[in-house]
Amino acid sequence: MKRYERLADTIAELIRTGILAPGERIPSVRQASQSYGVSPSTVFQAYYLLEDRGLIQARARSGYFVRSLAGLPLPEPQLTPAVPPTTEVGVSELVFSVLGSLKNPHTVPFGSAFPSPDLFPMARLARSMTSSLRNLSPHDIIADMTAGNADLMRQIALRYMVSGVRLPIEELVVTNGALEALNLGLQSVTQAGDLVAIESPTFYACLQVLERLQLKAVEIPVHPRDGIDLAVLRERMGSLPIKACWFMSSFQNPLGASLDNSRKQQLYNLLQEHQVPLIEDDVYAELHYGERPPMPIKGLDSEGLVIHCGSFSKTLAPGYRVGWVAGGRFTERIARLKLMTTISPSVPAQTAIADYLQHGGYDRHLRKLRHALQRQQEAMLASAARHFPKGTRVTQPDGGYFLWFEFPEQVDSLQLFRLALAQGISLAPGPIFSASQSFRHCARLNHGHAWGPDSERAMELLGRMLRSF
Amino acid sequence: MKRYERLADTIAELIRTGILAPGERIPSVRQASQSYGVSPSTVFQAYYLLEDRGLIQARARSGYFVRSLAGLPLPEPQLTPAVPPTTEVGVSELVFSVLGSLKNPHTVPFGSAFPSPDLFPMARLARSMTSSLRNLSPHDIIADMTAGNADLMRQIALRYMVSGVRLPIEELVVTNGALEALNLGLQSVTQAGDLVAIESPTFYACLQVLERLQLKAVEIPVHPRDGIDLAVLRERMGSLPIKACWFMSSFQNPLGASLDNSRKQQLYNLLQEHQVPLIEDDVYAELHYGERPPMPIKGLDSEGLVIHCGSFSKTLAPGYRVGWVAGGRFTERIARLKLMTTISPSVPAQTAIADYLQHGGYDRHLRKLRHALQRQQEAMLASAARHFPKGTRVTQPDGGYFLWFEFPEQVDSLQLFRLALAQGISLAPGPIFSASQSFRHCARLNHGHAWGPDSERAMELLGRMLRSF
Missing domain, CATH: 3.40.640.10 (Type I PLP-dependent aspartate aminotransferase-like (Major domain))
Structure with a gap:
């Protein structure tokens, strides 16, 4: 990992744990350069990276600030209610129609089952x-x-x-x-x-x-x-x-x-x-x-x-x-x-x-891969906190590249899936993950791809769709 | 194909069709060189190849002769008798025990399902x-x-x-x-x-x-x-x-x-x-x-x-x-x-x-491959005619790399399989090819591997085993 990446991670951790609160000004380039013993250009690179990840934003002539989240970080989903003892399985049709929709290479691949091949x-x-x-x-x-x-x-x-x-x-x-x-x-x-x-x-x-x-x-x-x-x-x-x-x-x-x-x-x-x-x-x-x-x-x-x-x-x-x-x-x-x-x-x-x-x-490759996935998880979590409606809950796993969102009860994730696809965004709606097609207000999003302006825009769009329910 | 290979094929065809009969002297090198318009060394190479394939043999100071077959070429197998209308299938165990025996790379691979990888x-x-x-x-x-x-x-x-x-x-x-x-x-x-x-x-x-x-x-x-x-x-x-x-x-x-x-x-x-x-x-x-x-x-x-x-x-x-x-x-x-x-x-x-x-x-590769398989088929057929007992029948397909042998009734191909394996020769016994485990006196032999002295010796050994039944 490069020096500026390490610095960016350190600051991201301060933001994640709330030590640097939303709206708070982060250290100036000169301050940071002194406290962390790195060159000013390393600090600049780190801040650009954090801006890219959606964690901080520049205000003209005032420096960098921790981005305001739409609220606090989203809470964790709840344990699902009891399910019937045994179930005949018949979900294949639904799964295939969802998977078929992922073929278009121009969609934002939140619905994908794989991380980005660029990571390999x-x-x-x-x-x-x-x-x-x-x-x-x-x-x-x-x-x-x-x-x-x-x-x-x-x-x-x-x-x-x-x-x-x-x-x-x-x-x-x-x-x-x-x-x-x-x-x-x-x-x-x-x-x-x-x-x-x-x-x-x-x-x-x-x-x-x-x-x-x-x-x-x-x-x-x-x-x-x-x-x-x-x-x-x-x-x-x-x-x-x-x-x-x-x-x-x-x-x-x-x-x-x-x-x-x-x-x-x-x-x-x-x-x-x-x-x-x-x-x-x-x-x-x-x-x-x-x-x-x-x-x-x-x-x-x-x-x-x-x-x-x-x-x-x-x-x-x-x-x-x-x-x-x-x-x-x-x-x-x-x-x-x-x-x-x-x-x-x-x-x-x-x-x-x-x-x-x-x-x-x-092993070297795996270390890089894990780190990329973790950073992308942070970015998606922060973005979801900014854009998704109140009442949304989300997991925060210690590994992998999936987040599970539990939306407010009135959200229909199959309909969300269709709306999003029309806007070039894929996602995996909750019902494909259960024999009884429960989890209608849930969805799985993939953060295995590099986070960028497209991802941010897609999250914002999803947020708007979610509010429309 | 090389010139000497073409010449060898021409002569093999004369032998196969009976124009050159078993025991007959084939043209001298000088004669052949003149009739076919090729150099004496090309004729020598062709004759060595035919000798390798077991079709001709040299006699000291007399030249080359078509090898005596044990008899005429073997006849074709008969249509199998009627079988029961429907059968429960339970042959897997037997197949696996036969396939397992093929793993040893030092066996003569007559039982293999693949042609020699050297052909690819x-x-x-x-x-x-x-x-x-x-x-x-x-x-x-x-x-x-x-x-x-x-x-x-x-x-x-x-x-x-x-x-x-x-x-x-x-x-x-x-x-x-x-x-x-x-x-x-x-x-x-x-x-x-x-x-x-x-x-x-x-x-x-x-x-x-x-x-x-x-x-x-x-x-x-x-x-x-x-x-x-x-x-x-x-x-x-x-x-x-x-x-x-x-x-x-x-x-x-x-x-x-x-x-x-x-x-x-x-x-x-x-x-x-x-x-x-x-x-x-x-x-x-x-x-x-x-x-x-x-x-x-x-x-x-x-x-x-x-x-x-x-x-x-x-x-x-x-x-x-x-x-x-x-x-x-x-x-x-x-x-x-x-x-x-x-x-x-x-x-x-x-x-x-x-x-x-x-x-x-x-396409060029396929032409060579087909030609090799056909030559090896000829060699195996000729060798079987020399070594296998009277009453043996054999197919002569227009393609592929398998021959199907129907041995005299008293032959038990499962026992033959075990006897042969002990001598480092594999083969595919008849019963693995039917749900009712018929074809006990039959076997499939693979001629997808280069024919050589080992193959010839293996056929001779198999012939001896067949006679022991």
């Missing part, structure tokens, strides 16, 4: 591709298909080890992104008609997969900060023949909620008690803003009950379609299902990522 | 990968994921056009190899419990897919040369509620049989009459030995009933995992199923193949 080291990865293909014998290409590329699997196992999870390499199956891992994991432990405990709200692909496999959803409410409601889960597991759970324990999509370690342990104890496997979707773990990655529930898994799914699509290589699953006691079944459906993810994509992980500077 | 332009493809990644913007990588790479789809549509099939690009869905295309195609038109007409013998993955989706097989016998028995199919379609057909109309795996155009038309008329969709597995079409590629049934499809599946895995880029489906009236459903399971095949793999198809010389 695509050129460095391409070099890794070239050099790994040079070293790949034709016979390796055939061998890697059934077994997975050995270098890649070793690198994945190493990352588990660093995050404190000991995992035999034999438990890994390389997949076409996390979505295939999740699909195979769920298929390996369920049959049509079975009950599956899922989160509410949840990642819409989870609903689509349940629908496709004719499984029934048992929706468990998720607290916007603390994660899944363990009391409800305990009750449901006691009273219903649940065959599998599908949860995100860290930076849950769409809420960004994480279970703390003690709650992870409680959840694992429940799984053990009922001998129910968990499909753990953990694709955002590497996007933590804190110092350390969160521990996956897989880290507690002494019995092979957890099917842990990860991916490089959101941290390194979108479009390469390489993910993996650590399948616990279901590994062989998962590997076979994969051989019967897609055989293998692309071998060159595997070798390119393996080479990058060894030589490309993955 | 892997280095040229890698150059296409490098150059296509250089031109790929990060935003394309995200866009290509849902829609498929536009250049690749255009190239695929062009190849259809050249082979006489007009296909709107919108009907194409790019997939993770043909296996995903087949899986998605079948899922798009069936539900658990449905009846599906398949070939007998058939590609074992077809059996695994039916088993996984809990579909029931209606096995239709396949004639070793003419393809599927249309009379049986007509009867079954009239009497059973068949929901879909899954057939290979050209170079069927494992028999190599092809329907001629008039039989293709008859089959299509049946589909139309009963409004039953066909999943057409056409992955070997480009490996035709004749001048022109065979027409797919898709070429007759005026109603969008045919789901046509292709792939680059067997013709250009094994391990890249890029295939496609032309989905007819089921295209949207297939595209959505794909988005719900794997999202997309690897984008770099798609762009690399697109670049190769535009600039790499695909």
